Amino acid sequence: MSVQRDIARRVAGHLRDGEVVNLGIGIPTLVADSLGDREGVVLQTENGMLGVGPAPGEGEADPALVNAGKLPITALPGASYFSSSTSFAFIRGGHVTTSILGALQIDGRGRIANWALPGRPILGVGGAMDLLVGARRVIAATTHLTKDGEPKLVAECALPLTAERPADLVVTEAATFTVRDGGLVLTEVAPGFDRAWVAAHTAAPFREEEA
Amino acid sequence: MSVQRDIARRVAGHLRDGEVVNLGIGIPTLVADSLGDREGVVLQTENGMLGVGPAPGEGEADPALVNAGKLPITALPGASYFSSSTSFAFIRGGHVTTSILGALQIDGRGRIANWALPGRPILGVGGAMDLLVGARRVIAATTHLTKDGEPKLVAECALPLTAERPADLVVTEAATFTVRDGGLVLTEVAPGFDRAWVAAHTAAPFREEEA
Amino acid sequence: MPRVTAATLISLDDAAALVPRGATIMVGGFGLVGKPVALVERLLEHPEATELTVISNNVGEPGKGLGRLLAEGRIAKAIGSYFTSNRDAVLAHAEGRLEVELLPQGTMSEAIRAGGAGIAAFYVATAAGTLLAEGKETREFDGVPHLLQHALRADVALLRARRADELGNLVYEKTARNFNPDMATAADLVIAQVDEVVPVGAIDPEAVVTPHLLVDHLVLTP
């Protein structure tokens, strides 16, 4: 899990004070714990709440208080609750600054595939498409490789795309890519990795940040 | 004003317990006072409230509590407030049982013209069109004649229609017409009037109720 | 101050009996949070509640809530956003026993709201250009492709609320609110399973989430 936590911590570093942030299922959920006492970032969850706090302590979970992954959460002072249609009205209406989403694959234009699993019937989509269309900024948070060691960043996604709209930023344990002019730009290599590793493990074309 | 109050009282007699009723501007507003302690009828006002009570006493008006005619009202126990879009969502969605509307003219099919004044620019419509489309039952409450003594019930409205959808019931001080099979049926003659008077003062074709 | 317009308090069995064969039902809840589990499970004891079309974000979990109805073959079709979490649903779909209509969660909740608001259909950018756009009308607004989504309605809505007053005004609890207020608007018959019924006037008029004009029946499950 330490790789997932590393990614979440790296993503948290890209969040700016004043942002309203929605966390997707999986690695994005871990970003909450990496925020520490960053009071400037407010979390929204699409099942109908603004002002998500940290996970409750052992035995303190409120059954009526969960996030989009159905995991127990807490409410911060100033929180509010609203219906699903209102929550997604906020999301589509551009009132959520940043959506952090997991990814199964990401293509060379930064587009995300994260809803349909290979070889399985398509039976779940949740709120990912809504978030990708509505959030002002999208950060993809993903391991650099699949469990089988294959690159997740590929020239063309074999899996169905979640939206035509690309991510703005792709953060893995090894690298950060900014999506610029319709392509991936490597803007950061994580400590413990180098450009050669990133190049060898990225199947999508990408440019290097110009100095 | 006693003619107007008569009409309002006659309309109130057509309301059934359990109905959620919206009162238009003018004569319909007077229906509230004719309900007395009829607790079974609940009033909705399209500016965002359910549970309208009687007009406040002298000097007791709350500036934040008005009806669609911007007149002071009171709130009954169990009242609730909601936004304009929610209020009209309820109206269009069929959650208001009965809409009581005033009329400038009504045609032979029961269709109402009540928003555009003759010879004046069209600069106001309010919620009348929404109510006519959304309410499950529409009652037109109007004097039988215009101020100039002309029939308000006419074969074809000279004024623009408020909706294609007809009223279900037309109540004047002299008569009640039910709209049935696309035409007006005289179902009641008020005390003090007779069928001859109604026939002489109604320019729309109508049928007599069969015994 | 009870009124004739008050929602009537009925039993679980009387409520379940109001769901006829072949009905389309909306069921509130996100997973099991805010789901009227007692109402849903009582349907199992009413054999007529079958061949159902269920509009709900999920179809429960195996052996729980809608998952039990599914296991007993009562659900013919499910309209929702996320069925993957119930392996029975995946299996039933694979074996052709369950028809599925998958919608993005925001499009689904908006379609329910539209159904209750007299909006026939609306245009959203969500899902345009994806597999879920197949068979849907596309139209550009300001150069951005949008899909036409039709409203959803049901015969019966089964809701879960925290508290009702005797008229049927409802308030919810935290994230258990979710789809419930939307579904309260979009069905011909609305039944709310509540933890508590309080006197009229005990709920702040500014804090009512579902006004009583939307609610037909209450079922009290303490």
Added chain:
Amino acid sequence: MPRVTAATLISLDDAAALVPRGATIMVGGFGLVGKPVALVERLLEHPEATELTVISNNVGEPGKGLGRLLAEGRIAKAIGSYFTSNRDAVLAHAEGRLEVELLPQGTMSEAIRAGGAGIAAFYVATAAGTLLAEGKETREFDGVPHLLQHALRADVALLRARRADELGNLVYEKTARNFNPDMATAADLVIAQVDEVVPVGAIDPEAVVTPHLLVDHLVLTP
């Protein structure tokens, strides 16, 4: 517990200075009830707040609120449902000084909600077959003609609320709520004139009507 995301408390003049020449502004209120009169009238002291398009149910009354802006020639166009109550508006329209777009009140409030909800357009039966259908697309759903209504958005929304907390969460007062919560969603910049600012946590999370993510600035007018 103030946060960086908190709505900032600004003066009437700072607020008025945020309305540029040619802006489209939404103004809450039904008549003068729930109208941010102090904010609106402060625009008079800012000459740049002119050539405005105003989206509001009414354009005030002569000599009051938006009526004063109109009298001073600041309003080029009004989008609303009921202008007849202001004889100045009727006159300005007759003399060609005021362009008017008239919408049924429900269609107008729904178009505002759509603008804030990422809904490009929607179909309603309201006004189909009437004079207000002229120039609008018509389409039948289940044999009933519906009009296509596009969403409305604004550069700035001027709201009136009863109370804000320090983050900008808003609650309203009785029928002074009306268009304000809808408009809070549909403008690039949202300014609320409030009677009171309370500490964070003082408003019940279940009773917040406008969550603070929608609100940019508060103006306190005690």
